[in-house]
Amino acid sequence: MAHGLGLNGATLPASDLVTGIRSTEAAGFDFYEPRIPEIEAALAADGGEEARSALAGAGLAWLPLNALENVFAMPGAELEITAERIFSVLAAPLGVRSVIAVPGAVDEPVNMQAAASQLERLKSLAASHGITLLYEFIGFAHHAFPTLEEARQVALAAGLPLVLDTFHLAVSRTPFEAIAGLKRSEIGLVHLSDAYVSSGDVGQITDPDRVLSGEGQLPLEEILGAIFETGYAGPISVEVFHPKYGEEPAEKVATEAFARAANLVARSRTRSPRTESEAA
Numbered sequence: 001m002a003h004g005l006g007l008n009g010a011t012l013p014a015s016d017l018v019t020g021i022r023s024t025e026a027a028g029f030d031f032y033e034p035r036i037p038e039i040e041a042a043l044a045a046d047g048g049e050e051a052r053s054a055l056a057g058a059g060l061a062w063l064p065l066n067a068l069e070n071v072f073a074m075p076g077a078e079l080e081i082t083a084e085r086i087f088s089v090l091a092a093p094l095g096v097r098s099v100i101a102v103p104g105a106v107d108e109p110v111n112m113q114a115a116a117s118q119l120e121r122l123k124s125l126a127a128s129h130g131i132t133l134l135y136e137f138i139g140f141a142h143h144a145f146p147t148l149e150e151a152r153q154v155a156l157a158a159g160l161p162l163v164l165d166t167f168h169l170a171v172s173r174t175p176f177e178a179i180a181g182l183k184r185s186e187i188g189l190v191h192l193s194d195a196y197v198s199s200g201d202v203g204q205i206t207d208p209d210r211v212l213s214g215e216g217q218l219p220l221e222e223i224l225g226a227i228f229e230t231g232y233a234g235p236i237s238v239e240v241f242h243p244k245y246g247e248e249p250a251e252k253v254a255t256e257a258f259a260r261a262a263n264l265v266a267r268s269r270t271r272s273p274r275t276e277s278e279a280a
Contacts (some may be wrong), residue, residue: 005261006031006063008191008239009038012253013246017042017051020250025058027254028262033063033237039090048094063237064134064163064189065096070104071122072115072144083122087129098132100163100189103144103151110144116157123158134188136163139172141203148174152186161188164227165239167195167210170202170218179226187232191239192261194218207241212257213264224268236265 007024009015009032015023017038024032032055042051055062068086071079091099101122103110119135126133135158137151138144145151148169155162164187169179194216195202195209202218213220224236238257245253 003233003265004030004235005258005265006033006235006237007254007257008033008063008066008237009035010066011238011240011245011257012250013241013243015250018054021051021054021058021060023250023254025060026251027258029254029258030060031063031235031237032058032060033066033239034094034096035066036086036090039065039094039096043090043093052094062094062096063235064098064100065091066239067100067102067136068122068133069102071101071118072110073104073106076118079118079122080125083125087126087131091131092129097130098134098188099126100134100136101160102136103138105140105142106144112145112150112154112157115144115154119154119158119160123160133160134163135160136191137165137168137172139165139168139170139174147172148178152182156186162186163189163191165191165193166218166220166223167191167193167205167207169223170195171205173203176222176226179223180229182227182230184231184233187227187230187234189234190224190227190232190236192220192224192236192264193238193240194220196242208243210240211242211244212238212240213260215260220264221268224264225270228269236261 007029009020012020021032042048123133135155145154193210194213195205195218197217238261
């Protein structure tokens with residue numbers, strides 16, 4: 001069973017939405033994962049008409065809009081206003097049918113029951129605009145629910161699929177067995193990135209260290225292999241943040257991102273007994 005590959009707009013930091021879409025198409029990807037600044041700029045330019053036309057012409061599909069940030073760090077009234085704008089003004093007009101919710105950095109532990117209720121309210125608000133919500137696991141220690149098990153519990157309580165990121169699974173030192181122990185239905189999207197671990201301590205790396213697969217030192221084959229053991233066969237989106245990619249032509253970055261990701265996925269699938277049996 002093939003995994004569709006997508007490209008996150010962060011990977012092409014110097015590109016607007018239309019350039020990102022066209023570069024993504026030329027590289028061979030199946031999906032494009034837009035980010036809020038790209039959407040805002042496209043809507044401001046011409047109501048998003050050129051972006052819609054470029055996506056349709058490319059034969060690509062949208063991945064979720066990235067992202068509704070700081071869900072547990074923002075005052076409730078501000079969060080609702082922000083969410084309403086993202087769902088109704090940014091996502092829906094361009095036909096983006098899902099949005100990622102990101103927990104945010106917090107000073108104190110967040111009550112899981114209260115967090116699940118908050119996510120449920122956001123889920124209902126999103127649904128009123130025809131939008132589905134996903135919850136991203138962030139492995140930074142200063143974020144809410146920084147372990148996979150905590151993120152899983154709050155996502156299950158709210159009835160939301162998880163976004164798993166190879167970077168955050170590595171940063172949080174999540175055991176491969178814990179990843180493989182998830183149910184396929186619990187995973188809605190996978191973000192793919194490698195990272196430079198210059199200090200030798202994976203717990204100290206940050207977003208600007210994130211690079212294309214094979215350029216860094218993360219155990220990506222093992223992480224993806226564990227994800228595939230769950231039976232997950234959904235999209236995998238390349239999301240990196242190293243500033244060097246903004247200095248290179250977008251099409252060159254996208255082409256290399258696709259080649260590296262496709263090669264990694266093919267290698268990682270051989271690590272999973274589940275995917276080997278499915279392939280047979």
